Amino acid sequence: MRVMLFAATGALRCSSLRLSALRTNAARRGVALHATTSAARQAxxxxxxxxxxxxxxxxxxxxxxxxxxxxxxxxxxxxxxxxxxxxxxxxxxxxxxxxxxxxxxxxxxxxxxxPPQTVPKKSEPTGRPFATLGLSSRLAANLESQLGADARMTPIQELAFPAARRGDDVVARAQTGTGKTLAFLVPSLERLETDLNNRRPALVVLSPTRELAQQIHAQAMSLCEGLGLRCGCVVGGTSKGGDLRRLRRGVDVLCATPGRLCDLLGEDAKLLRGTKTLVLDEGDRLLDEGFERQLSQIIEASSRSRQTLCFSATMPADLKRMLDSGAVRSEYERVDATGAAGSVDQTASRVDLRRVALPKGADALGALANVLKKHREGRAGSKVVVFLPTTAAAELASAYLANRGLSNAALHSRKSQGYRTRTSNEFRDADVAREHALLVATDVAARGVDYPGVSLVVQAGTPDNREQFVHRSGRTGRAGTAGEAILLVEDWEFALASDMLSDVKMLDIDATEFLDAVADDSQKAMNRVMPDIRRKAYVGWLGHTNARCKTLGWSKQELVDRANAMAREDYLLRETPSLTPRAVGFMGLKKVQNLRVEKPPPRQNRGAPAPGRRKQSRKPRR
Structure with missing residues (x-):
């Protein structure tokens, strides 16, 4: 027994020595190879x-x-x-x-x-037919049913398709209404047809608004018919439990808003591990809406080997910074289909831009009503979008215009998701040949949502920035059609708008034809608006304009005095609306005069009974 044990031990030692010798020889060969390679490189x-x-x-x-x-x-x-x-x-x-x-x-x-398979970044697109792409028969048939047999690619589609089909990361800039949705959907779906092997979402499209996410979802479903790909849409305002159940059953193409997708990641951290393509649609607006933290969380949770496609109408510095920080690979493909670089942004190039500067003391809402009536003259039907800066202003304008005989629908973030979906669909499907459709909205309707046939866009008030102006104006003049956009500004904001849009060519129109000769009609319409709507509009204007005081050169006192005058003269309120102490502190108005502040309710001791009720004596426990 001992002899066998000694023999086994000796054999083990011999094996160890042989293994060490092999490792030493391999290391020496590696060193020699490295030296040879280094010598060759140095040579x-x-x-x-x-x-x-x-x-x-x-x-x-x-x-x-x-x-x-x-x-x-x-x-x-x-x-x-x-x-x-x-x-x-x-x-x-x-x-x-x-x-x-x-x-x-x-x-x-x-x-x-x-061999050159990609379109050069600066090449001029030729408008190739979709039929030359060599898509699968089913996907080609679905695309033909959407666009027609003779459809040709737009510049952004022709420039972005090659790199997207190869699986490269793409950062693309293009005008609104030029087919960016198909530019990322078609190549992404083509890749999924031949490379799909999990139940988790393989294509994830992020949009800044619920309406845009639902629009992309509808288009994706149409393209996926007969391909065996399952589509899903998750947005805020809907049942999170229903979204989770739908995802557990399996979704291949997921259209989402960042907030809801982050909520779902909290329930399932591995939700995006199978993502093959991540699309950031309307990338500039995603950041404007404050989704940077959610975007970082989604990018971190998705697959490291994913392809990332970013499509945007503008390319602000904060978006470029986020992309360069790791959202896309360092060797991504840059595509610009907006026109000549360095010139005025071409996003609204097919739109007739006009500006109406109201004189001091003019009735802004009355002028807005007359602009809309003037546009309807001689038309059997029309489709118009009016943009307001706040939800309270949109509610006030909607009620006022309705009282002036201009039926409309209000669309903003305070409305329920069911109402927003129904209103968007009704406006989209309106027949401009025989009816007048009017949408009074905030920026919920400004970002990428496709409303075909919009003949006029009116922006009541100076936009927050140049990009916002471009996105709003881009709701008209889409898909090669002509459109008209009017910027309606009051006297106190004219200089602000002129500086912001100094390089945008706009035709100034005399405001006289839009002013009411008699103020009775406007005053009657305003008096019929519910006082609570008017009070909220006052608070909304105060909060929105407070952020611009420094740019306007106003003091806090001048801001409040102007707001109070507007409440009396424009909104026809008998007394100035009051603000909560929290709102006053938030806006930095604590030391400002002529401001009505609500009194906080008196604090009650926990043990004190409510007014009108006796304090019941406790029975001893048995």
Whole structure:
């Protein structure tokens, strides 16, 4: 027994010695290979530095970096690496030498030298027919049923399709109403047809509003018919339990708003682990709505190997910063289909832009009613969207216009989800050939939602920023049609609007034709509006304009005095509405005069009985 044990121990030691010898030999071979590779690399670099035929050999490192930056290549590395990179991009003699594996820039060069399958970033689109894409028969048939047999691609679709089909990350900028939805849906669905192997969402589309998410969901369902792909839509204002049950049954294409999707991630942290493509639709508006934290959470929870597509009408600095911080790969494809860079934003290029500057003391709502009536003259039907800055202002304008004989529907975030969906569908389906449809809305209706046939957009008041003006104006003039947009501003905000939109060409229209000769009709219409709606409009105006005091050059006292005058003269209120102490503190108006503040209710001791009730004596426990 002992002999067998000694023999086994000896065999084990021999095996260990052999394994150590093999490891040592492998390590030596690795060191030798590394030395050989390093020597070869150093030889190539020395040749690049000393090669007289290399046109870049005599340039400084700074000059080399400038050349690389012009070609869109990384500028990191020593001088020999920069020379090697430039030579490879030129296809010279050094390009034939084997590239370094660790240099991702040369991988980019290799991809650029491959047979040209992508549309150059700055090339002019030719309007290729969709039939030339070579889509599957079912997807092609669904697309044909939506667009027709002879449909051709818009510039954003033609420029973004190649990179999106390859699986590259894409950051695309295009005018509103140019087909951005199909630009990300068609290539994404095509990839899912051949690469789908889980029950979790594989394509996730994020939208800033519920209406836009539901619109994309409807279009995705139409394209997915017969493909075996299941579509789902999760937005706020609906049952979260119902959303969870739907997702557990299996969803391939998920359209969502960031807030609701983050709520669902709290219930299922692995929900987005199978995501193959993440789409940020209307990327600029996603950040404007304060979704940056939710977007970061969604990006962190999704698959690391995903493809990311971002489509936006504008490209503000905060969106670019978020994308560069890891939302997309560093070598993403940049596409710009908005027109000449550096010129005025072309987003609303097909829209006739006009501005009506009201004189001091003019009735703004009365002028708005006359603008709408003027637009209806000589038309059997029309479709008009009026944008207001706050929900309270939208409610007031909607009630006032109805009293002036202009039937309309109000659409804003305070309405229930069922009402918002029903109102959006009714306005979208309105027949402009025989009826006048009027939507009074906040920015809920400004972001990407497609309302076909909108003939006029009116913005009552100065927008918050230039991007907001572009998005609102883009609700008309969509899909190649012409449209009209009017900016209606009061005298105190004219300078603010002029500075904000200084590079936008607008035709100034004389406001005289829109002013009421007699104020009786306007006053009667305002008096018929419920006082509570008028009081909320006062508070809403005060809060919204308070954020602009510094830009307008107003003091807090001047702000309150103007608001009080508006409450009396425009809203026809008998007394100035009161504000809660919390609202006063939030707006920094504690030391301002002529402001009515509600008195807080008296505090009661926990043991004190409510007024009119006796305190009951406790019975001793038995």
């Amino acid at each position: 190539r670099r020395a040749a690049a530095l000393n090669d007289a035929s290399n046109p870049y050999a005599g340039k400084t490192v700074a000059d080399l970096k400038v050349l690389l930056k012009e070609r869109g290549l990384p500028v990191s590395g020593v001088k020999s690496a920069l020379l090697e990179r430039l030579a490879a991009s030129d296809g010279g003699a050094l390009a034939a030498t084997p590239p370094r594996r660790a240099d991702p820039a040369l991988k980019t060069v290799e991809a650029a030298e491959a």
